[in-house]
Amino acid sequence: MAIQLDLSSLENALQRLSEALQAYAADAHNSLYRDACIQRFEFCYELSHKMLKRYLELAAANxxxxxxxxxxxxxxxxSEQGLLRNGWDRWKDYRKARSITSHTYDESKAIEVIQIVPDFLLEGQALIAELKKRGTPPT
Structure with missing residues (x-):
């Protein structure tokens, strides 16, 4: 029996992130929208690399x-397998942004992190699209 890779949690999280970014774009002075974007980014970041790992484990011989x-x-x-838009250099930026968000709240850090969120949304959407295209690897 093949193990199915359920993408729905990541898809839903990315949709919520997209909605938050749209609200923030319409009212960039609203710190609630910015903070919502950052929190949703945190969740999407975690789900993205976990989903990537699950897929690679399913596809791997070992x-x-x-x-x-x-x-x-x-x-x-x-990245080498074409699952990601960007390589490690950009993912270091995502990881740094995620790390910043896990510490004490700081307005300047929030402004720094929000700058990377739109690009990360595109990364997550590309990952979902590629995983759907490939389907669940045979076990």
Missing amino acids: PVEIDELPFADLIRTG
Whole structure:
């Protein structure tokens, strides 16, 4: 029996992020919209790399090798396999932004993080599209 890769949680999270970004674009002075974007970015970031890892584990001859990969190598592998728009250099930026959000709230840091969120949305949408195109790998 093949294991199905359920993309619905990531799809829904990315849709919510898109909605938040649209609201923020319409009223960029509203800190509630900005903060909503950042929080949704955090969730989408986590789901994106977890979904990438699940897919790579399903597609791998030896899933344990994927499970043991450091984060940077996981992203490089996903990029090499054409699953991601960007490689490790850009994902370092996403990771840094995610790290910034997990510490004490700071207005200047929020402004820094919001700058990367629209690009990350495109990254997540591209990942979903590629995973749908490929379907669940055979087990």
